[in-house]
Amino acid sequence: MNNNIPSTPGKFKMDKPPYIHRFRWHYSSLAKLTFWSVVFLGLIVVFFFKSPSTSPPSPNSDLSRRSLKTTSWGGPAWEKRVRSSARIRSPNGLSVLVTGAAGFVGTHVAAALKRRGDGVLGLDNFNDYYDPSLKRARQALLERSGVYIVEGDINDVALLNKLFEVNPFTHVMHLAAQAGVRYAMENPNSYVHSNIAGFVTLLEICKNANPQPAVIWASSSSVYGLNTKVPFSEKDRTDQPASLYAATKKAGEEIAHTYNHIYGLSLTGLRFFTVYGPWGRPDMAYFFFTRDILKGRSIPIFEAANHGTVARDFTYIDDIVKGCLGALDTAEKSTGSGGKKKGDAQLRVFNLGNTSPVPVSELVSILERLLKVKAKRKVMKLPRNGDVPFTHANISFARREFGYKPTTDLQTGLKKFVRWYVGYYGSGKKGDH
Ligand SMILES: O=C(O)[C@H]1O[C@H](OP(=O)(O)OP(=O)(O)OC[C@H]2O[C@@H](n3ccc(=O)[nH]c3=O)[C@H](O)[C@@H]2O)[C@H](O)[C@@H](O)[C@H]1O
Numbered sequence: 147m148n149n150n151i152p153s154t155p156g157k158f159k160m161d162k163p164p165y166i167h168r169f170r171w172h173y174s175s176l177a178k179l180t181f182w183s184v185v186f187l188g189l190i191v192v193f194f195f196k197s198p199s200t201s202p203p204s205p206n207s208d209l210s211r212r213s214l215k216t217t218s219w220g221g222p223a224w225e226k227r228v229r230s231s232a233r234i235r236s237p238n239g240l241s242v243l244v245t246g247a248a249g250f251v252g253t254h255v256a257a258a259l260k261r262r263g264d265g266v267l268g269l270d271n272f273n274d275y276y277d278p279s280l281k282r283a284r285q286a287l288l289e290r291s292g293v294y295i296v297e298g299d300i301n302d303v304a305l306l307n308k309l310f311e312v313n314p315f316t317h318v319m320h321l322a323a324q325a326g327v328r329y330a331m332e333n334p335n336s337y338v339h340s341n342i343a344g345f346v347t348l349l350e351i352c353k354n355a356n357p358q359p360a361v362i363w364a365s366s367s368s369v370y371g372l373n374t375k376v377p378f379s380e381k382d383r384t385d386q387p388a389s390l391y392a393a394t395k396k397a398g399e400e401i402a403h404t405y406n407h408i409y410g411l412s413l414t415g416l417r418f419f420t421v422y423g424p425w426g427r428p429d430m431a432y433f434f435f436t437r438d439i440l441k442g443r444s445i446p447i448f449e450a451a452n453h454g455t456v457a458r459d460f461t462y463i464d465d466i467v468k469g470c471l472g473a474l475d476t477a478e479k480s481t482g483s484g485g486k487k488k489g490d491a492q493l494r495v496f497n498l499g500n501t502s503p504v505p506v507s508e509l510v511s512i513l514e515r516l517l518k519v520k521a522k523r524k525v526m527k528l529p530r531n532g533d534v535p536f537t538h539a540n541i542s543f544a545r546r547e548f549g550y551k552p553t554t555d556l557q558t559g560l561k562k563f564v565r566w567y568v569g570y571y572g573s574g575k576k577g578d579h
Pocket residue numbers: 325326327365366367368418419420421429430431432446447448456457458506533534535
């Protein structure tokens with residue numbers, strides 16, 4: 147991931163002014179000075195007319211946007227686009243800012259909200275943690291259904307302020323994050339940057355907004371860490387994360403508590419359990435197993451100690467979308483405004499899983515049948531890189547609160563994924579992703 151934010155903004159050094167010689171005012175010097183002044187002024191005029199239009203001036207925005215390499219934003223046409231995308235088109239509809247809208251879950255949720263007439267504005271930094279062309283394809287998909295994705299980072303205070311100034315969002319669906327359990331050992335700071343700093347930045351904007359939006363955001367099943375009591379219930383302990391990814395998501399839950407407590411923000415965390423499906427994430431096992439089986443490459447299948455089974459409560463994307471919409475629809479209003487709490491506000495955490503764990507080896511068998519290709523299995527010990535051997539969700543709380551009921555088993559969901567995958571990448575040996 148591109149993590150090139152200067153650690154100490156303002157460290158850029160200005161060039162030293164050239165040494166100014168003392169000189170006498172001869173006639174020839176004056177003529178030379180006049181000549182070069184005219185040339186210099188001419189250059190300024192040319193530069194002024196040729197320079198591309200940039201976003202409006204706003205405090206602090208220049209440095210942060212330069213460092214984040216986002217494209218320009220702002221101006222009347224841009225604001226009109228933002229407003230139009232966020233406009234509610236059905237009675238009692240919501241106006242939702244979806245962060246991470248070019249991501250896997252973000253795209254599906256944004257499309258579903260738009261379909262039912264809610265106003266939706268996307269925000270995404272299009273980072274290159276995985277192939278950005280897949281994110282661009284999702285963006286094109288959303289564009290066709292009328293959802294505009296603003297290109298920018300959740301750490302960009304000026305941009306976030308502008309978005310809330312242009313449109314008073316009733317809800318924020320916060321799905322932007324640095325995902326992936328194993329990558330946290332390679333690039334730990336990207337997790338801190340997105341999942342902690344970015345989350346705090348976003349909550350600061352939300353608490354200052356007037357009216358404050360209700361915030362629904364993606365936590366993770368990984369917060370259960372080394373918990374051994376199954377199925378995992380929201381009441382179980384979550385103080386033993388096995389990866390930095392999990393630790394940042396757990397930190398998010400604590401941060402959410404703070405903003406709810408001090409500022410009256412309505413906050414709902416959703417613990418997603420290994421979400422899969424069409425338009426999914428290429429860094430996830432079901433996705434790259436599919437690619438590698440088709441390419442005839444061997445696939446590493448992890449097993450726990452003493453040849454124990456590694457299993458996941460794989461959850462199909464459509465079920466997760468229903469859970470997200472249920473959480474949005476039952477979110478109560480925040481109670482504060484303009485940074486001041488006016489009363490107690492809602493604070494919730496839900497498991498969104500499938501309640502039916504499947505061993506990874508069985509996932510591979512299903513893929514073999516669907517792809518009609520035998521996998522080259524390479525069974526290996528679960529590396530010590532943050533993976534946990536088992537996940538299993540207890541979903542009774544989400545069922546009680548908003549009727550959450552997953553309906554897609556792994557076989558059915560993978561069938562839909564494989565159909566999409568082959569349509570998108572082809573069934574053969576075409577390029578990597
Ligand atoms: O629920 C979550 O909150 C998380 O779900 C997902 O994490 P995981 O459940 O770990 O999914 P994923 O990597 O697809 O591995 C699946 C299985 O394959 C096994 N696995 C993996 C890689 C490999 O090479 N071999 C292997 O056997 C591996 O041991 C595991 O048993 C999201 O990525 C994460 O962002 C977060 O959202």
